[in-house]
Amino acid sequence: MIEEQAELCPEIEKSFELIGKRWTGLIIYVLFSGPKRFSEIHTLIPDLSKRVLTERMKELEGHGIVLRHVIPERPIRTEYLLTKKGNELAKILGPISQWAIKWMKVK
Template identity: 85%
Template sequence: MEGQENLQPEVEKSFELIGKRWTGLIIYVLLSGPKRFSEIHSIIPDLSKRVLTERMKELEEHGIVLRHVIPTRPVRTEYLLTKKGHELGKILGPISQWATNWMKENY
């Protein structure tokens, strides 16, 4: 690929963020719509609550996920993808298809 010799800092930071364990899967789960913390955790049960909390904070800081507090009784908090998060999510569909085609032979 052209330009690999001089990676832009933005590209490096993006791969660093996306490459963190569980990050891509969290974004993939949120593509289907807003989820509560407990819903995300139940969909990805091997992900510890501590790491899920860390990843959600990182994704929120980067403007990929929005934490939405719903003022009901009891108070509910949902997480949803921002426009930036949905744009990032578009690349996860092809990765999912690749995984379906190629990774099943490894498990």
């Protein structure tokens, strides 16, 4: 539970800024079910442009939330998966998705 007099600290502000960026939460949510290739993520979130997806993936990788894994088989493939840090964040998004299904009806 959030304390009434909780003070915002830079870490909390930075976290909400990151999660609040358009598409970031959905990308993390999609990766929670397991590793995905770039094209799979793009297919699952079709309104997300490839340019923005590339930006978000680099940002999430830079924050240690997503790991870019190159599979050296022929043909060479790249998968993205959540790190331990990313999985902990994704667990928080589960209840948000349940809330969304209940309260955010799309007309």
